[in-house]
Amino acid sequence: MIEPIPAVTLPPCSSPEQEAEWLRQALHTWLDREFLPEIVNDKIAERASSVYLRQRMEGENDVGCLLIAILTEMQGFDFSKSFYSEFAVANAVSDLLLNSLGIDTCCGQS
Template sequence: MAQTLAPGFNQSNIFLSALQPHLIPKSSGAFLIAKRRNTVFESSITEGVQKLVPISARFICSLKPRDKENDEFVQDLRVPEEWMFPSPALQESEWLRINLQKWLDDEYCPEIANEEISKRCARVYYYCLMEKQADLGEILMQMVRDLETFSFKESFHGAFSASNAAVHLITMRIQAIEETQKRKH
């Protein structure tokens, strides 16, 4: 699917890919919005083209019918607080480094750049955890900022796709841990 963006943005799947949303068909008159800090992104499907348009607000995701007043809000995606101490932060960042490199190798192809990308994302993740930064949207943007200084010339992906993959893996890990805890109780 072709994607377009409002001026000043260079990647349309920002937040949306990481959140794994379900897009509502055009015929329903619905659209997806992802809010982050002072920017709200509206994503709509128009004749096969996904458009992402900035609006304004804070990071919340909702599926919102155009003709209804009620929004169904999804909770902010946050890292568990117990991961924000040195030992767990180191363990989680190392888990991300290993699994992100494996995912990039499997999803695209094994390449030298995957090791550096994984190290950078893991380092950013560790520092975010140590700074008590729990919001996955913020962590995503920190990873993007760091990876934008990396040359992707000989790589199959870019800063946003790699960062989205990292946050997706973190989200899957959080969900798996929550599922395990629910089964124990």
């Protein structure tokens, strides 16, 4: 029988603003490195980190739920001046969070 993939949970947040700032910087760096550095990348990273901050302050620790929240809220962002979409951004955030926990995002192994 196929086993479901277990949820990945972040540790409780003691400094949400610091985590959000780390995420903003890490995502901005990833966006600039993945394709071309663009001015809009800063706005994308800022928006994603603000969603993350709000979710963490509300007590959300599940990486999958954070991914869905960022995906949903980024749908309202204007990506017309970017190579990215809400899916790419949400997946990148998820990868960054998993990497911060020492989880290999390529194969799902730690």
